[in-house]
Amino acid sequence: MSTRLEPLRDSSAVLADGDELARRMAADGYLFFPRLLPRRQLAAVRRRLLGYARDAGWLSPGAPLEEGVAEPSAFCVDPQPQYKATHHRMYTLEALHRLPHRRELLELFGRLVRPPVLVHPRPALRVVFPGGFTTSAHQDFPFVQGTTDTFTAWIPLMDCPRSQGVLELAPGSHTAGVLPVQPSLGPGGAEVVDGLSDWASGDLRLGDVLVFHSLTVHRTTANVSRRLRISLDCRYQSIHEPVNSSSLTLSGLGMSWEDLYRDWRSSRHRYYWRAMGPRVEAFDPSYLEQRDRMAIEMGERGDPRSLSALQRLAAHDEDPEKRALARRLLDRLPDAAGVDHLR
Numbered sequence: 001m002s003t004r005l006e007p008l009r010d011s012s013a014v015l016a017d018g019d020e021l022a023r024r025m026a027a028d029g030y031l032f033f034p035r036l037l038p039r040r041q042l043a044a045v046r047r048r049l050l051g052y053a054r055d056a057g058w059l060s061p062g063a064p065l066e067e068g069v070a071e072p073s074a075f076c077v078d079p080q081p082q083y084k085a086t087h088h089r090m091y092t093l094e095a096l097h098r099l100p101h102r103r104e105l106l107e108l109f110g111r112l113v114r115p116p117v118l119v120h121p122r123p124a125l126r127v128v129f130p131g132g133f134t135t136s137a138h139q140d141f142p143f144v145q146g147t148t149d150t151f152t153a154w155i156p157l158m159d160c161p162r163s164q165g166v167l168e169l170a171p172g173s174h175t176a177g178v179l180p181v182q183p184s185l186g187p188g189g190a191e192v193v194d195g196l197s198d199w200a201s202g203d204l205r206l207g208d209v210l211v212f213h214s215l216t217v218h219r220t221t222a223n224v225s226r227r228l229r230i231s232l233d234c235r236y237q238s239i240h241e242p243v244n245s246s247s248l249t250l251s252g253l254g255m256s257w258e259d260l261y262r263d264w265r266s267s268r269h270r271y272y273w274r275a276m277g278p279r280v281e282a283f284d285p286s287y288l289e290q291r292d293r294m295a296i297e298m299g300e301r302g303d304p305r306s307l308s309a310l311q312r313l314a315a316h317d318e319d320p321e322k323r324a325l326a327r328r329l330l331d332r333l334p335d336a337a338g339v340d341h342l343r
């Protein structure tokens, strides 16, 4: 299928106009704000994260820390244990968790949703090696649930030209409801079944923020640079709308709030959502049942595209028999299937 790529529409000029922001979000499913955040603070967080990456041997010793040039022999992805160990260390950095609460973001989301704004307390930190798999086209809603009016701010922690692995969105795709998904390699292990032809993206810079609706289909380009791609997904909604229990726990990351907060100096951003009285809903697995059924069938045929979905089933499914089946199928995926470096 031929695809069309259009530049991102800059909404900086209407940043203070809540009605116009809502109109653009309703039409396009996204809003783009170049230079919304101060580069210096973001760069300071990136430097700390790169320090952890260097400690783990993820960086090429020949290049300056600042450049974040990846050591190819250290290549790893989630959920490999060596990836998780370093990612956990990075994730507990207090300064990282201050970013979603920045005034610029709270003011913006205070215009987009009915205040008070609930900042989801578990931002997603992405650290992506060159040559890793990309994030396939998906909607966040089946994973995040709660209200469909949950918005993500995609925040690169570095200059992110398209070659670095950058977000692409399908404008208007949020109007079609929740779309069926099938297994695919990469975070989430799922992609929307129907290919979309119209996308918006561009070269992003440190300080830029890309905001999108939970039903907007999005994906990332491959990181074909030499550097680690580091970015943060922060999610926001109105406290008056339901939030899913999975957004208020770190169990998917294999840690507890106590683990996260252990070395934090301030108590300001700890457990803040509890006093806001969120209306919490249980996770509904039915949105991902088709992916899981297909992953098992594909795993039985030895199809390597089932790998990421089977890994998620093996790690998180509530049914112990399904977890055991997923583990057996993962063990049986053929060595020659081209996915060994991913497991």
Ligand SMILES: O=C(O)CCC(=O)C(=O)O
Pocket: 126, 134, 135, 140, 152, 154, 218, 220, 231, 233
């Ligand atoms: O940065 C990525 O690779 C994926 C981001 C994403 O899918 C999200 O923000 O929901």
